[in-house]
């Protein structure tokens with residue numbers, strides 16, 4: 001799941017200030033699940049835009065904004081897209097990028113993409129992977145320190161966590177290395193911590 005969040009409405013309105021006929025495109029996968037690009041959010045955005053003097057000519061909710069075959073395929077959902085002078089895409093940057101390739105119309109993102117995450121038991125889990133290109137997750141009990149330790153330490157912990165195991169940089173979060181240690185201990189795999197890792201290139 002790509003984690004994205006709403007841009008401030010003032011920023012969205014400023015970005016489309018030279019456009020009057022807007023078509024909204026959501027995403028019925030990640031963005032809908034996160035409540036930043038599903039039907040309710042599209043309808044709410046439509047009202048906001050209309051109250052700000054814009055004409056919303058229509059909207060579409062493709063299964064995944066990042067996977068659309070062609071402009072015609074998107075337009076099949078609502079032909080009024082052809083009357084728009086701008087698309088507002090309520091999806092992650094990947095979705096907005098793919099939709100930007102479909103035609104010549106201006107495409108504006110309404111979301112900011114913040115991380116590659118997931119969901120488990122109904123809970124959204126941000127920062128599960130930073131796409132480093134060389135996955136070493138197994139050695140850390142399935143918890144990626146490169147993604148979840150603020151210092152990206154692969155040979156942690158840093159020594160700054162509090163006595164109750166909270167992260168030095170965010171007391172509301174448990175030190176990722178505490179979690180890794182507990183997980184490897186459960187699996188009788190603490191020997192994996194003997195391996196020393198070179199730093200990954202910063203991403």
Ligand code: SF4
Nearest residue numbers: 129130132135136144
């Ligand atoms: S090591 Fe972490 S950042 Fe790299 S691919 Fe695996 S989960 Fe993603």
Ligand code: SF4
Nearest residue numbers: 149158167168175176
């Ligand atoms: S306390 Fe733990 S999670 Fe926080 S920066 Fe240090 S090693 Fe990383």
